[in-house]
Amino acid sequence: MRQLELRHIRAFVCLARQLHFSRAADELGIAAPSLTKLIQQAERLLSVRLFYRTKRSVALSAAGSAYLAEALVALDHLARGEERALLAERGELGRVEVGYVASAAYAGVLQQAVGGFRRTHPGVDVSIREVPMDGVAAMLHDGQLDAAYVRPPVPLADGIQAVTVHRDRFVLALPADSSLAAAASIRPAQLRDQCFVLPEQEAGTFEVARRGRFSPRLGARPGTLAAVLACVSLGGNVAVVPHTLADCIVLPGVVYREIAGPPIASEIAIAFRKYERSPAVSAFIDLARSARAANVANLARVAKVPTSGGRD
Known part of the structure; x- marks a missing residue:
């Protein structure tokens, strides 16, 4: 059974707004007879009269007025769906599950990455939780985590890699x-x-x-x-x-x-899947890795630390 298509809905909404076939056809970029055919098809598929038409006027019917309200909502949902799809494609929408060992929080590495990402990607939900280090590889592999801060060396499964960030x-x-x-x-x-x-x-x-x-x-x-x-x-x-x-x-x-x-x-690394499919997760990993240069620069400082100092 043939169903009403998006082109029928858009043609109907445009004509309902213009109430003039020629102007509506021009807005849609089609010929007036093509618009007439689309409206006739829509009425036939819906089994209702959408417009009252004479040689001089076009007016919405009661059925047309009722249908217009729902059609506008549907088009609005489709527009928002398109927008959200584009945001998701750019990594600006979605969810990221981040695991960490406590030293990542003590060092400030976790806060730097998560805080920075939340500021630049407010549409992404970032969830964090402390995890046991021996379970990280399996949790990444199974999708329970998308990224995890660990302290190398730590065994990693195939398809998982780690990059030192501190x-x-x-x-x-x-x-x-x-x-x-x-x-x-x-x-x-x-x-x-x-x-x-x-x-x-x-x-x-x-x-x-x-x-x-x-x-x-x-x-x-x-x-x-x-x-x-x-x-x-x-x-x-x-x-x-x-x-x-x-x-x-x-x-x-x-x-x-x-x-x-x-x-x-003593190092802190971020572990993640090598072939990540989620743009939001990839964006988080890119941000976390971009901070690596500043953090890893601590290596030079560490190498010069005197061994005679102490702290109570």
Whole structure:
């Protein structure tokens, strides 16, 4: 069964506005007989008379007036739909799911990217949530996340890549009453007899042990960095954590000390799907990566940090 087409609706609305076949035909860019044919087809398909026509006048019928109100709404919806489609194509409409580890928030990297993106893309809904690092690859692969801030090295599945967006250095968190706390900086070899609380990213801990030439004695693995620091404050254990924590978290019974020797780099990277189809997600990733140059420039500063300083 033949259905009313958009060309019929547009012809009807134009004639209803002009109430003159020649003027309406000119506006539509068609010949007057073609407009007459479209109106006749519309009336036949709707089984109603839309206009009363004489040689001198055109007037809407009762059915035409009723249909006009709905036709205008329909055309308005179509126009807005076209506009939204264009916005979505440009990455200015949609939703982005962002996961993060706490250090990305402590370092300000998360706030910089999400805040900047929300200002430039107000039509995109950005949802953020803290996630366990060992679940990031699967969540990206399954579409539960579109991007995630992680601390390398982290295993990634095929089709997932990560780009470093911030560089810091590792420091030592230890109990305030530890005998080691009296020193401004601590040599890795001095940690031989310590028990280490392990954060999700273990690389810093094992690098300290490698430099100190010992096998680390491992304690709890509480998960988040805040939980790691809580373990340090409650027991006699130490932890190797990003320096940014020393600027953000003051916990009773915990002090931070530099690790002597060349700085041990602590990185934050953004992980995402290599072949992203969503323009909104691609726009977010582009913005996050564009901030990389300024953040990664911290590497030069990190490399020049003196090893004799400390912080309580």
